[in-house]
Amino acid sequence: MLGEGILKGLAETARNFAGSFVSAERMTTVQYPEERIAPIEQTRDFPFLVYDSKNPGDGADWEAGLRCVACQICEKECPPKCIYIEKSTDKKPDALGKMQIYPARFDIDISVCMSCQICVEVCPFEAIKMDTEFELSTTDRFGGLLYDKKELAKSNEHFHKIHPTEAAEVDARLAEEKAKSDAKIKAAAAAAAAKAAAAAQPAAAPLAAKPAEGESKA
């Protein structure tokens, strides 16, 4: 019969209307500032820069511990071009102990960022990850939404807290790389030592000072 469906629909909405007064389980929303739902693990919104700290929690070495080496891949890949990087002129040792340049400036304009996570996917150094912080409103729509290096830097512990599974994977990968590179360095050092020993055998004592000089230069 024509109109039957409309009556059924009206009954359904009436049931929901009345039900919302009597049963709290029906309510699909929470009253946000007072109540919060814990974010699911896959939550992501804006990127942040990961740093490794020697004393977790103090945040003292946020600049020294940054994993970013200013390779600018993320800047080039970013579809809305919200990342701005300036390379440093000097170098500093990275997590593996290699000398690397570092970002003198690293800005992300989160009013432009579209949270696509492409920067995270292309980063070869696990240096940029997605954050879950969403209460970012500010009264200054230009300066307040342009995040610099200091505002973007967050510790690896923070990363572990918000995305534990991903952070554990990343740490395992980094440890593996570190072990590999350590082994390589050790092997290279051993080879160099063996060579030096071989070279030192026939020569006299005064020549032994030279390889030491060369090492300090490197």
Add this chain to the structure above:
Amino acid sequence: MIEQADQIFVHLLHWLLGFLPVGIQGYVGVLLCVATIIVTFPALFAIAVLMERKGLGRMQNRLGPNRVGPFGLFQPVADGLKSLTKEDIVPLSADAVVHFLAPVFLVVVVFMGYAVLPMGRNMTLVSMDSGLLFYFAMGASTELSVFMAGWSSRNKYSLLGAMRAVAQMISYEVPLLMSSLAVVMMTGSLNLNKIVEAQNQYTYGLPHWYIFTPWGFAGFVLYAIAGTAETNRSPFDLPEGESELVAGYFTEYSGFKFALFFLGEYVGMLSISGLGSTLFLGGWSAPFAFLTWVPSWIWFFGKVMLSMCVFIWVRGTLPRLRQDQLMNFAWKFVLPLTLLNLMVAATWRFMPEGWLRWVVCSAILVGVYTLMARVGMRREHFGPRSYRYAE
């Protein structure tokens, strides 16, 4: 005492006018009544908006607005202040004069309709002999304002919305008029006061409202459908379809002009509800003889607000129609039924009183409704696509 409460506004007006010289009493009286209408219905509009937002929220298992004031009761105030303080943007290529006039015209025309509505015993601003005609003339003028808004904005969404609105409003204007015509046939008058008085009688404590007759019930349902479409309410809200036309004909309106459109729409709904209750639900008359002591204006406004609740309920239930469904429904279903309803009303009028006319009139209506539902609204089944030339 009871008589006092019923006529409280009428006495108040006379008491106030008593302070003035006789010569200007008439003019000031009209001005006072107009001012009252212009204050009352926007206040009801605020209440209706709050009811709508809270009610729709509840239907969707949400709480609705609850931040401004206790239980969010001051939300309309906050909304009003917000729209007042917003920037009023007129597009550079818009026709500025028409763009400005459209919302003003809409509100003026919508308020004009209230001039003839009886809001209580002796509470009609103008007791016009052609009251219903005047009301429909004013109601039809809203289409002009809608098209003014759509055309002057110079925006494709506005224009599409306005075209849809005009097509829809003209299509549904016909059944709206036809369904109320049955009432005019029975009462023999276009004067809304007389229509209410004709329904303000009781047998065995039950009122003679027209909705309690076969033709009146059918007429009321058809009127409600046409009225919903006429005020661009869901499920007939194609002209403003937020999800497809970015609010239709008032896309290019902001700030207070937008608020005026919003006001016009809701005041239009209140006025259509008011006319519906006047025509079919006995206007200001009480639903039972033993309740006649309750002031008449309480009944009128109660009926209006109840109709608003039904509007909200329907909005919470039904999805939006498609344009062709809308037009098919108007011309192939609602209009034939209103014409039939006129015939049924005439049959009712000329048959002797008794159970026979109940049976005959109901049978005609139910039979034709079933038939049209089966045949007219049948879903068309298309076979596999065939090509005549390309093979």
